[in-house]
Amino acid sequence: MKPIAIVTDIEGTTSSIRFVKDVLFVYAERFLPEFVRKHKEERDVARQLRSMSESTGIPQKNTEALIDQLRLWMHEDQKVTELKALQGMVWERGYQRGEYQAHVYADVPPKLQEWLDEGINLYVYSSGSEKAQRLFFRYSSCGDLRLMFAGYFDTTIGAKQEVQSYLNLAEQIALPPKDILFLSDIEGELDAAADAGLNTIWVVRPQEGTVAPKKTRHAIVNTFSEIEL
Template identity: 50%
Template sequence: MIINAIVTDIEGTTTDIAFVKDVLFPYAFEQLPDYVRQHVTDPDVAAQLDATRQEMGQPQADLEVVITQLLYWIDIDEKVTPLKTLQGMLWSHGYKNGDFTAHLYADVAPALHHWAAEGKALYVYSSGSVQAQKLLFAHTPVGDLTPLFRGYFDTRMGHKRDADAYRNIAQVIALPAEQILFLSDVAEELDAARSAGWRTLQLVRPGTEPCAGHLTVQAFNEIAF
């Protein structure tokens, strides 16, 4: 098969799910209330608070009600764009302060370097905000990997289990769908990508169950074109 672009998921694919669930999410949950209260007049934060009110259907909701809603969304891992944007702001603070370093499976960076050197166009598609994606790949144990990627996509492209999201991304990438390979650990995401005409591979990391209908690998270094 001819693959000219590779789009990778993050959680469960390049990065241990435990890092997101046990480090990033609890950090955001703990820090968000005070951060929002202290930065409520900052234009970037205010814009996301207004977007949260719109998502809630309560355009006049006061700040504490909005904070309660955001914490609830974190607790249930709701894929809501204003929450993801605010989380990215919080994680930026955490990375820069050295509160944590991003987890990356050992097989990921060598493969990304190899594919980039071969001329493959590399992209990220995650439910986390573009800002959060860039922060993660900029603060890995092996250094800043962001120069390897040509672009990043988040929920503004659409839901990851919706085929239209992958059609939207293909338009931005400007390549035929059959030349794009999507890497993920989630069957429903892979199904959606395949429905849009993409090639797919499931990463079966520890704790991931293989899904029917998609080729599977256990690590990036098993992927061959």
């Protein structure tokens, strides 16, 4: 039975890991400290810094200590919601200035359109903030794709390798898990989604250097064009 909704990851699934690591992460490392210093009193930034302060115990007024913590999280590639939100704000500047475009594999947009034409609702679930996800697909190498998706989800609904996160996602889009297909390049995420009752497909892109084990519970494809519902 065809799914009513398809939820996709971004990095390594619709898009190159290299772009995220070599372009976006490097840009954030360079400009995030300056951005926080300059905008720390503004509402959206202050909200994230306050949340950081509450979770780490670092006083909100100690801006440099908060920046050091952000640098540490970036170095460790931590999926911390406050970090992802602030990164998204910094990346927006780069997109708007035309300093880069988000990479999307060429096989992705035609398949997304095919699914939309079949009446399937499309969603994104990524560790990047909702804002960063919208920017990513707005300023993509394949044009503005953001309106192809009915909704965006980030780690505010839960970590991507936790079963409860996918139950939360299903509740938010008001569908039984069995009616949702989840696409990702990470086996741990797919395992959690499957344990929550979602259907899963493992997108293993050779150019990313990903190698799937010989035995897995998930269907495997190398491109979106290979996905048959």
